[in-house]
Amino acid sequence: FAGSMYDCWLRYEICDEKVLDEYKDYFKYIVVKKDNPIINNAVDELKKALSKLVDDAKVLRHMIESDCIFIGTLDDFESEGLYVDLEDELKSEGFALKILKRNGKNVLSIIGGSEKGVLYGVFHLIRSVFGGKNLEDTLCIENPQNDFRILNHWDNMDGNIERGYAGKSIFFRDNRIVQDFSRIKDYARLLASIAVNGVVINNVNVHQQETKLITDEFLPDVAKIADVFRNYGIKTYLSINFASPVEIGGLSTADPLDDGVKKWWKDAASKIYSYIPDFGGFLVKADSEFRPGPFTYGRNHADGANMLSEALKPYGGIVIWRTFVYNCMVDWRDRSTDRAKAAYDNFKPLDGKFLDNVVLQVKNGPMDFQIREPITPLFGAMEKTNVFMEFQITQEYTGQQKHLCYLVPLWKEALDFDTFAKGEGSFVKKVVNGSLFGARYGGIVAVANVGDSECWTGHPLAQSNLYGFGRLAWNPDLSSREIAEEWVRLTFGCDKDVLDTVVPMLLESREIYEEYTSPLGIGWMVNPGHHYGPNVDGYEYSHWGTYHYADFKGIGVDRTVATGTGYTAQYKEPVAKMYENIDTCPDELLLFFHHVPYSHKLKSGKTVIQHIYDTHFEGVERAEKMRDAWITLKGKISDEIYEAVLERFDIQVVDAKEWRDVVNTYFYRKTGIKDEHGRKIYE
Numbered sequence: 001f002a003g004s005m006y007d008c009w010l011r012y013e014i015c016d017e018k019v020l021d022e023y024k025d026y027f028k029y030i031v032v033k034k035d036n037p038i039i040n041n042a043v044d045e046l047k048k049a050l051s052k053l054v055d056d057a058k059v060l061r062h063m064i065e066s067d068c069i070f071i072g073t074l075d076d077f078e079s080e081g082l083y084v085d086l087e088d089e090l091k092s093e094g095f096a097l098k099i100l101k102r103n104g105k106n107v108l109s110i111i112g113g114s115e116k117g118v119l120y121g122v123f124h125l126i127r128s129v130f131g132g133k134n135l136e137d138t139l140c141i142e143n144p145q146n147d148f149r150i151l152n153h154w155d156n157m158d159g160n161i162e163r164g165y166a167g168k169s170i171f172f173r174d175n176r177i178v179q180d181f182s183r184i185k186d187y188a189r190l191l192a193s194i195a196v197n198g199v200v201i202n203n204v205n206v207h208q209q210e211t212k213l214i215t216d217e218f219l220p221d222v223a224k225i226a227d228v229f230r231n232y233g234i235k236t237y238l239s240i241n242f243a244s245p246v247e248i249g250g251l252s253t254a255d256p257l258d259d260g261v262k263k264w265w266k267d268a269a270s271k272i273y274s275y276i277p278d279f280g281g282f283l284v285k286a287d288s289e290f291r292p293g294p295f296t297y298g299r300n301h302a303d304g305a306n307m308l309s310e311a312l313k314p315y316g317g318i319v320i321w322r323t324f325v326y327n328c329m330v331d332w333r334d335r336s337t338d339r340a341k342a343a344y345d346n347f348k349p350l351d352g353k354f355l356d357n358v359v360l361q362v363k364n365g366p367m368d369f370q371i372r373e374p375i376t377p378l379f380g381a382m383e384k385t386n387v388f389m390e391f392q393i394t395q396e397y398t399g400q401q402k403h404l405c406y407l408v409p410l411w412k413e414a415l416d417f418d419t420f421a422k423g424e425g426s427f428v429k430k431v432v433n434g435s436l437f438g439a440r441y442g443g444i445v446a447v448a449n450v451g452d453s454e455c456w457t458g459h460p461l462a463q464s465n466l467y468g469f470g471r472l473a474w475n476p477d478l479s480s481r482e483i484a485e486e487w488v489r490l491t492f493g494c495d496k497d498v499l500d501t502v503v504p505m506l507l508e509s510r511e512i513y514e515e516y517t518s519p520l521g522i523g524w525m526v527n528p529g530h531h532y533g534p535n536v537d538g539y540e541y542s543h544w545g546t547y548h549y550a551d552f553k554g555i556g557v558d559r560t561v562a563t564g565t566g567y568t569a570q571y572k573e574p575v576a577k578m579y580e581n582i583d584t585c586p587d588e589l590l591l592f593f594h595h596v597p598y599s600h601k602l603k604s605g606k607t608v609i610q611h612i613y614d615t616h617f618e619g620v621e622r623a624e625k626m627r628d629a630w631i632t633l634k635g636k637i638s639d640e641i642y643e644a645v646l647e648r649f650d651i652q653v654v655d656a657k658e659w660r661d662v663v664n665t666y667f668y669r670k671t672g673i674k675d676e677h678g679r680k681i682y683e
């Protein structure tokens with residue numbers, strides 16, 4: 001797997017010699033006193049990186065009278081008489097980088113709040129050196145803003161990945177766990193470099209075979225995966241099947257209030273922890289899209305989650321319970337059900353009823369990972385419950401890793417959204433990190449976009465989304481641009497043309513995708529099932545609750561209290577009023593909240609129909625420009641990446657045209673209204 005696609009942002013090619021000069025003196029010696037797997041991995045990584053810069057970096061187990069790098073936890077520094085006075089400032093996963101003086105020598109110090117902090121501090125230094133950041137700007141004290149930074153894999157044991165666009169699973173093959181762990185180790189290293197600290201290895205849709213992951217048949221192998229991850233500071237979690245006691249336990253019920261069921265799960269937990277002492281916990285999709293859950297027994301989600309949490313509690317595990325619960329068997333004729341309301345309706349009444357090692361995992365939008373959605377109102381509503389954010393890195397609805405779609409701007413919009421739950425400034429990022437309501441646990445989770453493809457993510461530029469997720473989960477205040485620049489530098493080097501071309505491309509890619517796909521927050525205009533390619537009515541008469549209600553007069557879903565489904569009332573004021581009122585509802589979400597005639601004037605001054613035409617033409621033009629810009633980089637980046645990306649841009653342009661023409665023709669036929677600019681719309 002040698003080669004830059006596989007190495008992602010850990011290529012370790014120096015991009016600015018001048019910057020390097022500032023560091024060089026420290027790089028001859030790495031002093032480290034502790035000897036344990038996480039620290040050793042940190043040291044190995046540092047050695048590997050430095051070997052590209054200095055001839056022979058030596059690792060020493062004792063302090064030396066020379067300039068050096070010294071890495072360790074607080075106690076290591078104290079034992080060398082280096083009092084850093086950071087006890088109150090460093091969280092356990094935090095780190096500091098400082099220059100300390102010792103006997104007239106300079107010590108570049110990486111001080112971790114724990115071994116994990118050391119590991120993250122080492123990657124911070126590496127990121128700076130190879131990203132061309134000078135030493136002064138590298139010195140810092142950093143703590144994670146979110147304690148839990150977890151990836152969900154929707155991997156099945158047959159090796160397929162649900163909504164995977166990057167090949168097969170790196171964990172499973174032929175209904176077994178893979179036996180070669182080298183790729184998993186490389187993955188662990190990539191994740192540690194962006195401070196991800198948890199991985200759920202199997203799909204939330206837990207089928208027959210995966211149900212057995214918590215049994216003696218597979219736990220020895222799950223434990224091997226956990227061993228690999230642990231050494232990089234990552235905890236392993238499993239998705240479980242709520243009906244396990246029936247399906248593999250021989251019980252006649254999975255009722256969470258049944259004593260036999262409770263005992264069954266306690267025994268299961270005890271077994272899991274006997275194999276994996278630091279097992280993270282369970283991820284649960286229950287009573288959602290035909291998955292079993294407590295509803296079968298007339299119980300609610302709190303009953304279900306609490307029962308599991310009691311089983312995990314003695315070992316420190318958590319239950320992550322998803323709120324993606326809605327009626328997926330709606331009759332399209334029935335206008336009384338609004339899927340957008342479902343998560344709130346199901347979970348708000350249970351606020352305060354969950355035990356404290358239960359966390360609700362809430363998707364960013366109320367529907368399902370569309371290119372544009374409002375934020376789920378549940379984030380401002382659960383005052384007495386732990387909540388995690390769930391993002392989707394895998395590009396199910398955002399171009400399936402054929403189209404470029406840098407998702408960090410979308411995620412930031414969600415995290416920066418003000419819920420007003422405790423007055424102005426009650427941002428979602430404060431809800432999910434636990435600080436707003438004083439929750440015990442906080443975190444950001446995302447569905448991974450990784451498979452066994454050579455570059456891990458199918459589209460080489462989609463690596464930026466994996467990278468961006470980790471960086472943003474660590475610090476949601478980083479800007480989309482900062483993250484993009486970091487990633488480009490580390491992946492492609494510091495060539496100015498490359499930076500000036502790829503960074504803007506990333507930053508506008510989400511908007512471009514939105515332009516040629518679905519307008520003004522409406523979503524769902526895709527082929528059913530696989531969700532790729534245009535199909536305006538693809539979901540219009542289905543049972544999934546995903547409608548746009550376009551007729552010859554108008555389009556959009558009336559979710560107002562005054563005349564619609566009443567969804568806007570789930571928000572706190574003044575947000576509720578902003579969405580309720582058509583004059584203050586932002587253009588980009590207009591059709592999510594309102595049904596309007598095609599002649600309705602947007603704030604931009606355009607009519608809805610003209611906006612649809614304009615954006616669809618413009619989206620294609622901008623996609624073509626991205627491809628053309630990419631072509632100017634030939635020779636400046638590795639051929640391998642250049643060709644792989646170009647191939648995808650070619651697909652993107654062709655498919656964007658299909659999207660444009662299908663959508664434009666659909667609305668032209670519905671409305672009979674011509675494009676003001678007389679461009680080609682097929683009749």
Ligand code: GCW
Pocket residue numbers: 154162163204205285289324368369396
């Ligand atoms: O968006 C839908 C996907 C399903 C997925 C589900 C979920 C894992 O189409 O493939 O199932 O969301 O999030 O549970």
